[in-house]
Amino acid sequence: MKYFAGEYDVAVIGAGHAGIEAALAAARLGCKTAVFTINMDAVGNCPCNPSIGGTAKGHLVRELDALGGEMGKTADECFLQSRMLNRGKGPAVHSLRAQIDRRKYSDTMKHKLELQPNLELRQAEITDIEACEGGYKITTQMLAEYKCKTVVIATGTFLGGKIYVGEVSYESGPDGMFPATKFAQSLKKLGLPLRRFKTGTPARVLRRSIDFSGLEVQKGDEPPLPFSYETESLGENKVDCHISWTNDKTKQVILENIHRSPMYSGKIEGVGPRYCPSFEDKIMRFKDKPRHQLFIEPCGENTEEMYLQGMSSSLPEEVQLKFYKTIKGLENCVIMRPAYAIEYDCVDPTAMKPTLEFKSIPCLFGAGQFNGSSGYEEAAAQGFVAGVNAALKVLGRQPLVLTRSNSYIGTLIDDLVTKGANEPYRMMTSRSEYRLVLRQDNADERLTPIGYELGLISEERYKKFLHKQEIKRAEINRLKNTSIAPSEKLNELLVSRETAPLTTGIREYTLLKRPQLDYAVILEFDENAPDLPNDIIEQIEIEIKYEGYIQKQQKQVEQVKKLESKSLPSDFDYKEINGLRLEAQEKLNKIKPLNIGQASRISGVSPADISVLLIWLAAKKGN
Amino acid sequence: MDNKTIAAISTAQGEGGIGVIRISGDDAQKIADRVFKNINGKKLCDMKGYTAAFGNVFQNGEKLDEAVALVFREPNSYTGENVVELSCHGGIYITKQVLRAVIEAGAVPAQAGEFTKRAFLNGKTDLTEAESVMDIISAKSRSAARAAMCVKEGALRKRVNSVKDDLLVLTAHLSAWADYPEEDIAEVDDEMILSVCEKAENELESMLSTYDSGQAVKQGIDTVIAGRPNVGKSTLMNLLSGYEKSIVTDIPGTTRDIVEDTVVAGNVILRLSDTAGLRNTDDKVEKIGVDRAKKRLEQCGLLLAVFDYSRELTQDDLNLLEASVNVPSIAVVNKKELIAKLDINKIKSKISNIIYISAITGDGRDELISKIEEIAGTQNLNPSEGILANERQRSNVSNALNSVIEAKNALNMGLTYDAVTVSLEDAISELLEMTGEKTSEEVIDRVFHNFCVGK
Missing domain, CATH: 2.40.30.260 (Elongation Factor Tu (Ef-tu); domain 3)
Structure with a gap:
C-alpha cells in the first residue's frame, strides 16, 4: 500500500551527470530538493569512457564551472591526466580533456550530494508520476509517495534500458544495473513523446x-x-x-x-x-x-x-x-x-522550451540522455539549466535561458528544442556559429556574471573574476598607448620570426597583431610590461590577434539579440495568421518558439514567414 | 529583420521615363554619398529631409549617369527610415548599374516586400492594413520562391552547387580535423585550403563576370545607331532586324524620332534606337529629335556609329566620334561597295572596332554580329551554363567571393585555421541562401559522411 513519504520543491529523478547538477543547483538556490537514484553506488557513474571534456565538451565543462556547476571541480579533483587538445589549431577550438578516476569521481560526487544542505539523496526506483494540485506525485517501487512542486527527469540509459551483446539481449541499465521498467509507461500517460535511442561502450x-x-x-x-x-x-x-x-x-x-x-x-x-x-x-x-x-x-x-x-x-x-x-x-x-x-527510452526534445520545461506539461523538466543528447558533459550542462529553472519556478523568479550567442550550453539546448535530435546529440565546435567569441578561455567572462546574478557564484569568487577582467582591460589599454622603438635586437628577432623589421616606432598593440609574435616579445622589449598570469596573457593575445573576427561575430550577435528580444506568445495557433505558409504554420505550432530569433532557426520557416510574423506582432501590439 | 540599409529599383522595370533607386535604412545617406556627387559639393549626409540635389552617379570613379537625389529623414519617409531616392534617366541598363553601385557601396538588395514591411513596422501604415501587407509579402515571396526554384533546378544551381560542394568538403575536413583531433584524419595544410579557395574564387569571379553578359542575353543591350543624316542608319537597322521599320529615304532628316525595335543579333538581344542624325539644324521639329538622339547616345550600352565610306568625314562625323569615346562603340562603315573617300585613320584614333558593311547588299552583317557578341562578352557565353538572374543573386555570389578571399588572406597572414573556417562557412551560407536552404547541419552531415570519426 502506498504511503505518503514527504514533500519537496524539486525532485530530480536520476543521479547521473545531469541529475547531480540539477539537484545541486536547485538545493543551492534554496529549494528543498530530493534526488533519486536506482542504485546508490551509481551516482555520477561513468559507464563509458573514463574521461571528461574533449572538443566542444571541454567548453561545456568550463561554461558550467563559470556558472557555478560542479563537474569541472570534481573532474579536477579526480584527474589522472590532462591535455589541451587542438593547440596550434586556433583558440576557438582549444579544448581541455582529462582522464579521470571513475570510481573516485563517483564517490566524490556522491559525497558532495550527501553534504549539500537542502538536498536529500535517496536510493529508489521511481515507477509512477502523476499530476496533482500544485505539482506532481511520484511513487517509488517501495510504494513511497512524494509530493513535488517541480520534477526534473534525468533517467539516462536506465529508462526502458535493454542491453544487446550479439544474440544475447536482456533488460538492463548501464554497467549491469537494474533498469527503470515501469516509469516510461507513466510518462507516456502524461503525454510525453517517447522514442528509442541506442548507444554503446567498448570492453x-x-x-x-x-x-x-x-x-x-x-x-x-x-x-x-x-x-x-x-x-x-x-x-x-x-x-x-x-x-x-x-x-x-x-x-x-x-x-x-x-x-x-x-x-x-x-x-x-x-x-x-x-x-x-x-x-x-x-x-x-x-x-x-x-x-x-x-x-x-x-x-x-x-x-x-x-x-x-x-x-x-x-x-x-x-x-x-x-x-x-x-x-x-x-x-x-x-x-x-x-x-x-x-x-533506451528518451523524449523528443522539441516538446520542451529552452528552459527545458515541457511546453504542455508545466513544472516538468528534462535533462541529459533523456532529452536525446549523448555524453556526460552535455548531460551535466542540461541538468544545470533544468535544475536552475525548476528552482526558479518554485521561487517565482524569471527563468534562465542561455543563448547561442553567449554559450555552447545555449547552443546545445537551442539545437535540441528548436531542431530536435534524430540521433543522440553530441556537442561539436562546428555547431557554434560564434565559436571565435565562445572560447573555452573566456567562459568566465561570458557566464560568471550570470552565475553570480543567479546566486550560484560566491561574492569572493565574483570579486576575483572582476579583478581579473580589470587587469586584462588595463593591459590591453596600456598596449594600445605604448610604443615600441625599433632596435637592432628587436629587428633581429622579428626577422627570425619571419615578420617585417621595424623602421619607426609602433604601438605594442599593433605589433602583437602579427600572428608570428606573442606577448613574450613585449615582455622582453618593454621593461614596464607587467608580470601577468598565463591565462590573462593568452586572452590578451587572442583578443588582439583575432580582433577583426571577434568584432564581426559580435556584430552578428547583436543582430540576433534584437530578434531574440521580440517575444512570441506560447499558446497561440499560428494557423490564424493567413500570410504564413502552411509548412511554417505547422512548424511554428510544433516548436512554439519563445521569440523571433528562435523562430528564424526552425527549418521550414522562411525569411518571408519571419517578415509576416514581425508584422503580425506589431499589429497585435498596436491593437 | 535587422537594420541593414536596403536598396532596390522602385519604378516598374520598363523602358524610358525615369528610373528610381530607393535606398532605405540608417546609412541611406552615407551609402548614397559614396556613389552620388552633388554638383554643388554638399553631401547628402548634411542635407535636411525633403530636399533635393542634382549631381552625378559614379561607379568605381566612372560616371554612370546624371541623377536627382531626394533626401528623406526618419521618420518622415515612406518606410519611416532614412531614405534617399536617386532618379536617373531611365533605361534598364543604367538603372541597374546605379543599383549595383549602391549595393557595392554597402546596401543590401531589398527582400520581396521589404520596403512595405519596414513602412508597416515603423508605423507608416495603418494597423488595419496589416492583413494586406502580409498578403503582399507572401505573394511577393511566392514569386521570389519561384525564382529560387529556377535556381534550384536550373543550370545555375549546378554551377553554384559545384562551388558549394568543394567548399563544404573542405570545411567538413577542417571541422572533422578540429572536432576529432585524435582521430586518424588526414592533416589539412595551407596548400590544400589555398587550392580549393582559388578554384572557388575563379568560378565565383567567372559567374560575376558573366552577369553583365547574362543580362545582355536576357534583357538586351540598349543600342543606339547614330550617324549623320542619310549615312545608312535606317538601312542598317533594317538589316539587323530583318524587316523595314524606319522610313528609309535619301532626304536628310527623315528619321525624326527615336525608333525602337528589339532584334536578336547572334546570342545578344539589342534594343535598337535608330536616331535622328546628329546634324545642326534650324528645323525645330528635327532639332528636338537631334537633341534626344544626343542624350540617348550618352546613356546607351552600345553605340553603332555609322559612317559613309564614300564621303569625307564631316564636322558631324567628328562630333559623333568624340561622343563615342564614353560608350562601348563599333564604327560601322557603310557603303563599302563604293569608292573610299573617308580618312579611316581618324576613325581608328577614336574607335578601335571597325566593321565594313554594305547595308544595301547585306555584306558584312555576320562580321558585325560577331563583333557585337564580342563586345557584349557573350561570345563564349552558353546560357545553359547557368547565369545569375538578378541583383540579389549577384550580391550572394559577390559576398561569397569576398568571404573566400578573406579566408585566403587569413591563411596568407598566418592566422589559424579556426578563423579560416569561419570565413569559409560564411561563403557557404551565402551560396546556400541562393537556393533557399539553411546552413545548420550541412557541414556536420558532411563530416560524418566523409570521415570515420568517433570513439
Whole structure:
C-alpha cells in the first residue's frame, strides 16, 4: 500500500551527470530538493569512457564551472591526466580533456550530494508520476509517495534500458544495473513523446594482459590545466594512455561475423549516433579504410580495468575477444567486462522550451540522455539549466535561458528544442556559429556574471573574476598607448620570426597583431610590461590577434539579440495568421518558439514567414 | 529583420521615363554619398529631409549617369527610415548599374516586400492594413520562391552547387580535423585550403563576370545607331532586324524620332534606337529629335556609329566620334561597295572596332554580329551554363567571393585555421541562401559522411 513519504520543491529523478547538477543547483538556490537514484553506488557513474571534456565538451565543462556547476571541480579533483587538445589549431577550438578516476569521481560526487544542505539523496526506483494540485506525485517501487512542486527527469540509459551483446539481449541499465521498467509507461500517460535511442561502450580489459611494449605512449600536458576557474593547480599527471591500431585481420573477423550483430540483423530498432559508431559500423561504413586507431585508457588508480576507446561493439562476446586479439598489444588480452549496446527510452526534445520545461506539461523538466543528447558533459550542462529553472519556478523568479550567442550550453539546448535530435546529440565546435567569441578561455567572462546574478557564484569568487577582467582591460589599454622603438635586437628577432623589421616606432598593440609574435616579445622589449598570469596573457593575445573576427561575430550577435528580444506568445495557433505558409504554420505550432530569433532557426520557416510574423506582432501590439 | 540599409529599383522595370533607386535604412545617406556627387559639393549626409540635389552617379570613379537625389529623414519617409531616392534617366541598363553601385557601396538588395514591411513596422501604415501587407509579402515571396526554384533546378544551381560542394568538403575536413583531433584524419595544410579557395574564387569571379553578359542575353543591350543624316542608319537597322521599320529615304532628316525595335543579333538581344542624325539644324521639329538622339547616345550600352565610306568625314562625323569615346562603340562603315573617300585613320584614333558593311547588299552583317557578341562578352557565353538572374543573386555570389578571399588572406597572414573556417562557412551560407536552404547541419552531415570519426 502506498504511503505518503514527504514533500519537496524539486525532485530530480536520476543521479547521473545531469541529475547531480540539477539537484545541486536547485538545493543551492534554496529549494528543498530530493534526488533519486536506482542504485546508490551509481551516482555520477561513468559507464563509458573514463574521461571528461574533449572538443566542444571541454567548453561545456568550463561554461558550467563559470556558472557555478560542479563537474569541472570534481573532474579536477579526480584527474589522472590532462591535455589541451587542438593547440596550434586556433583558440576557438582549444579544448581541455582529462582522464579521470571513475570510481573516485563517483564517490566524490556522491559525497558532495550527501553534504549539500537542502538536498536529500535517496536510493529508489521511481515507477509512477502523476499530476496533482500544485505539482506532481511520484511513487517509488517501495510504494513511497512524494509530493513535488517541480520534477526534473534525468533517467539516462536506465529508462526502458535493454542491453544487446550479439544474440544475447536482456533488460538492463548501464554497467549491469537494474533498469527503470515501469516509469516510461507513466510518462507516456502524461503525454510525453517517447522514442528509442541506442548507444554503446567498448570492453574493459585487464591491464596485465596487455603488452604495452610496442605501443605509442600518450602523455599529459605539463603542467596539466584544470577545468575549474577555482582550481589553482592539479599537480602532476598520474597516468599514460597508449595508442594502437586495428589491421586487416581485425577487419576480417568483423566481416565474417557481421550477421551476428544485432544492429545488422535488425534486432535493435533504436537510432544510434553517427559520431559514436561501434567498431563494426566503422568497418561497414568505411570499407576502404585499412586500419582504425584505438586508445587504451586506465579506468582509475585503484583498478586494473583498461578502457579501449574506439572499440565499442554489440557483437557476441566471443567475437569481441577474437577481434580484440588481432590488435597489436592485445594479443593475449583478457576481457573483464564485455562491450555492449544499450537501447533506451528518451523524449523528443522539441516538446520542451529552452528552459527545458515541457511546453504542455508545466513544472516538468528534462535533462541529459533523456532529452536525446549523448555524453556526460552535455548531460551535466542540461541538468544545470533544468535544475536552475525548476528552482526558479518554485521561487517565482524569471527563468534562465542561455543563448547561442553567449554559450555552447545555449547552443546545445537551442539545437535540441528548436531542431530536435534524430540521433543522440553530441556537442561539436562546428555547431557554434560564434565559436571565435565562445572560447573555452573566456567562459568566465561570458557566464560568471550570470552565475553570480543567479546566486550560484560566491561574492569572493565574483570579486576575483572582476579583478581579473580589470587587469586584462588595463593591459590591453596600456598596449594600445605604448610604443615600441625599433632596435637592432628587436629587428633581429622579428626577422627570425619571419615578420617585417621595424623602421619607426609602433604601438605594442599593433605589433602583437602579427600572428608570428606573442606577448613574450613585449615582455622582453618593454621593461614596464607587467608580470601577468598565463591565462590573462593568452586572452590578451587572442583578443588582439583575432580582433577583426571577434568584432564581426559580435556584430552578428547583436543582430540576433534584437530578434531574440521580440517575444512570441506560447499558446497561440499560428494557423490564424493567413500570410504564413502552411509548412511554417505547422512548424511554428510544433516548436512554439519563445521569440523571433528562435523562430528564424526552425527549418521550414522562411525569411518571408519571419517578415509576416514581425508584422503580425506589431499589429497585435498596436491593437 | 535587422537594420541593414536596403536598396532596390522602385519604378516598374520598363523602358524610358525615369528610373528610381530607393535606398532605405540608417546609412541611406552615407551609402548614397559614396556613389552620388552633388554638383554643388554638399553631401547628402548634411542635407535636411525633403530636399533635393542634382549631381552625378559614379561607379568605381566612372560616371554612370546624371541623377536627382531626394533626401528623406526618419521618420518622415515612406518606410519611416532614412531614405534617399536617386532618379536617373531611365533605361534598364543604367538603372541597374546605379543599383549595383549602391549595393557595392554597402546596401543590401531589398527582400520581396521589404520596403512595405519596414513602412508597416515603423508605423507608416495603418494597423488595419496589416492583413494586406502580409498578403503582399507572401505573394511577393511566392514569386521570389519561384525564382529560387529556377535556381534550384536550373543550370545555375549546378554551377553554384559545384562551388558549394568543394567548399563544404573542405570545411567538413577542417571541422572533422578540429572536432576529432585524435582521430586518424588526414592533416589539412595551407596548400590544400589555398587550392580549393582559388578554384572557388575563379568560378565565383567567372559567374560575376558573366552577369553583365547574362543580362545582355536576357534583357538586351540598349543600342543606339547614330550617324549623320542619310549615312545608312535606317538601312542598317533594317538589316539587323530583318524587316523595314524606319522610313528609309535619301532626304536628310527623315528619321525624326527615336525608333525602337528589339532584334536578336547572334546570342545578344539589342534594343535598337535608330536616331535622328546628329546634324545642326534650324528645323525645330528635327532639332528636338537631334537633341534626344544626343542624350540617348550618352546613356546607351552600345553605340553603332555609322559612317559613309564614300564621303569625307564631316564636322558631324567628328562630333559623333568624340561622343563615342564614353560608350562601348563599333564604327560601322557603310557603303563599302563604293569608292573610299573617308580618312579611316581618324576613325581608328577614336574607335578601335571597325566593321565594313554594305547595308544595301547585306555584306558584312555576320562580321558585325560577331563583333557585337564580342563586345557584349557573350561570345563564349552558353546560357545553359547557368547565369545569375538578378541583383540579389549577384550580391550572394559577390559576398561569397569576398568571404573566400578573406579566408585566403587569413591563411596568407598566418592566422589559424579556426578563423579560416569561419570565413569559409560564411561563403557557404551565402551560396546556400541562393537556393533557399539553411546552413545548420550541412557541414556536420558532411563530416560524418566523409570521415570515420568517433570513439
